[in-house]
Amino acid sequence: MADYRHILYVHFEIPLGGAVIATATLRSLKESNPSLKVSVVASGHSLDLMAASPYVHKLHAAPNPIKSPLLAFLYAATKIFPERKEYDAIVLDYGNRRSLITVFAILTGIKERIGYSVRPCLLHSRAHHNSNDSNIARNNKALAKLTRNPLKETEPSIHFCHNDIDIYDSFFSRYSEARPRVVFVTETSKGHPNAWYADRFVMVGKLLISQYDALVILIGTAANKEDINNIRQGIGHDSVSLAGQTSPRQLAALMACCDFCISADTGAMHVARAVTLPTVILGNAAQPVGLWLPPAGLDYIELIRKDHLPCTICWKLKCETKECMDEISVEDVESAFLRLKSRVSWGKEARKQRVLDFSS
Structure with missing residues (x-):
């Protein structure tokens, strides 16, 4: 060799x-x-x-x-x-x-x-x-x-600089450290069957704020800024949009400073995964579960995926009906959020440890 x-x-x-x-x-x-x-x-x-x-x-x-x-x-x-x-x-x-x-x-x-x-x-x-x-x-x-031995599958990891963290110090200083910080990833590729519904994100946002005193932070690209701002306006107070304001590495730093993520199955979900941010994934069933999604058994991941449908593993890149996403309810998301909240560490000390783990 x-x-x-x-x-x-x-x-x-x-x-x-x-x-x-x-x-x-x-x-x-x-x-x-x-x-x-x-x-x-x-x-x-x-x-x-x-x-x-x-x-x-x-x-x-x-x-x-x-x-x-x-x-x-x-x-x-x-x-x-x-x-x-x-x-x-x-x-x-x-x-x-x-x-x-x-x-x-x-x-x-x-x-x-x-x-x-x-x-x-x-x-x-x-x-x-x-x-x-x-x-x-x-x-x-x-x-x-x-290598002489097969490589073990490990999880992705994104490291960031202290300068990336400094960007968010003043932003978060306006809010109580005791409040759970929840990132919303609502943006997906247009037409792909992994998109959830704007009105349901609004309902989840309102619920998390009213029931759990959450601070909801919406992220995404500048190209989708208008749609994301519409969701933020629907949620109302105690939500903020940072759409178009982060590079991928800055997004990792932002997520490390938060407590939870509610995400469609899309690129930014993997960023949350790569800094071990506890995440509820709204997973589509168009592809095998293990192809892109995190493996089972990670305590910081809650996957909602409707595999009972007859059209599961359809491999569609476009879908008019999106049955597998339509089946995901606001109640499903709240239940998954509560399961995460009950089993992972969150709050000031957990954020601090996450930043230490991934800053270089």
């Missing part, structure tokens, strides 16, 4: 969820082989999320080959190729199996290419997975050749 000392991990996957999932693979690799140096070439969300990671030796900020192939190829040839001998292998995980990303890997000149590609003949070692594997397991299999 080859002795790998330094690898370059490629991560240009655009969706936020995939970028968060990649942090689990880096963590697994370093825990399995602490002496291995892992450098990363990335852009977008991945670049932001990995900037403070203790598992990354060196971070290359490169143009994305999918969005700007010529600029990306130029970067590979002029920035990485000259230092190619520093690396024993370049790794493409499951989310980066695109042809243009494979060409980028070739142009780096690194002697061994391993992992996934839609054109496996361009790799020296191809990873294999089965349809029941989670996305974390699929990524880990891309790295199987680098």
